[in-house]
Amino acid sequence: MRRFLPITLAILLALLIVALPAGRWFLWRWELNPVLRGRQLAESYGCVSCHVPYRGVEIPNPGSRWGSVPRFQSGNFMMYGEARQDIEEFIRFGAPRAWLDDPAVVERLRNQSVRMPAFDDVLSDSEISDLVAYASAMEGVDLVGGDAVAAGRNLARQQGCLSCHGVEGSGGLPNPGSLGGFIPGFVGVNFADMVLDEAEFREWVFDGTSSRLAKNPVVRHFWQRQAMSMPSYRDTLDERQVAEIWNWIQALRQSTSDAG
Template sequence: MVRRLIWLALAASVVVAAMFVPALRWLLWSWEANPILRGRLVAERNGCLNCHLMPGSGELSNPGSRWGTVPRFGAGNAMMYAGSREELEEFIRFGAPQEWLADESVRARLASQHLRMPAYEGRLTDAEIRDLVTYVAAVEKVDVPGNVESEGRMVAGRQGCLACHGVEGSGGLPNPGSLGGFIPGFLGGNFDDMVLDENEFREWVLDGESARLARNPLLRFVWRRQEISMPAYREELAPGEVDELWTWVVSLREAPSP
């Protein structure tokens, strides 16, 4: 009798473990960084966005400066300031490109303008600066990962996918109550866990969930409680647009690390 009870208890714990171990894996799910996302976090922590992403769509006025304002990130201004990753890095390290600093009249202008780009050399590590450059290069479209000309990227722009999935799909934006507390992007292992193949990608985009993951009771429980859910785009997308989105996402995932 006792033996039978022990066996029963053992069998019950095996069943419970089999149910909870896969669930635990999802409960412990955490976001995986990538250079763009790390760069965005460095920018937030160091006040870059205070000046470069003023609330609303306006730019901070900056009397005395060459173009009269502080350039807003993502507004297509970079070409007037920096043409390469090297120049972006010089802005961040020294407050201006070396070429500006070598010119006495430009130095005089910088000294007299109302706001000045601070020099972060010494405050940030080389690794932080590298990530910042990658983030700024992506938002400023100086060096965008993946296929920049891709139709899928235009579709994502029109539909606002990146408002939730981050700059160029770099993910990590907050989502209270969700697995890990963040919205996954299109890169790395977080995406691999959510999207096995093109078919699952189509399900996510068209239906707002994946049939495979919807069979997991823990995930269904979380999905009902998370603040932001993936919208279904079946009615929004023209035929073929989901294929274009997939082609672009693949190009992002295959892009070499900067």
């Protein structure tokens, strides 16, 4: 038996080495949603080079209608279109159909320095649909829940929740040393495990922790190692504001579960 011990140990070690990254990959998959997938695609297809420019400085675009390449989240989308459909047409054809049907606009596009590329032949329908979800979330177009939950969404933006938890709570931003290696969002399966009800949500926001999860030694282990922790907003937000953020998150979760 003893002869097999080193082999067994070697096999166990090999399994462990394979299992750790696989575990992370699994957790990451777990968090996926259209907006987060769209963000990852936008990074790999170079959309962010033009639309999320370094230090927010828009790329000059002489000859174009507004003189620069639009920066996502600048609040100026209405200068380019109105609805999700326009966003999809920008991604597929490089401009909305209405622009491409107008010879004067086609002439302008031909002469401007930077053109929005057409991705229709390059990307699959599901990739385009994820990119539309991401770009719409970034541009604030057709957002879930409308005015009824706008107060909660605005608070989450103003308080910086979304800088850590992702645009529209899509999650997946890096958090080295944490269990999954990323900050969970508000829409995925991780949220359902970490926040059972509104009372637990209030505890997270007011105290930056969960007394239920704190009892778990594995969770505590990662909490001690992770680079970022959830801040406490006890002195910043009141009960009503936290309830508003909760209502917005409920609307988000409802729509992502409807979407499958």
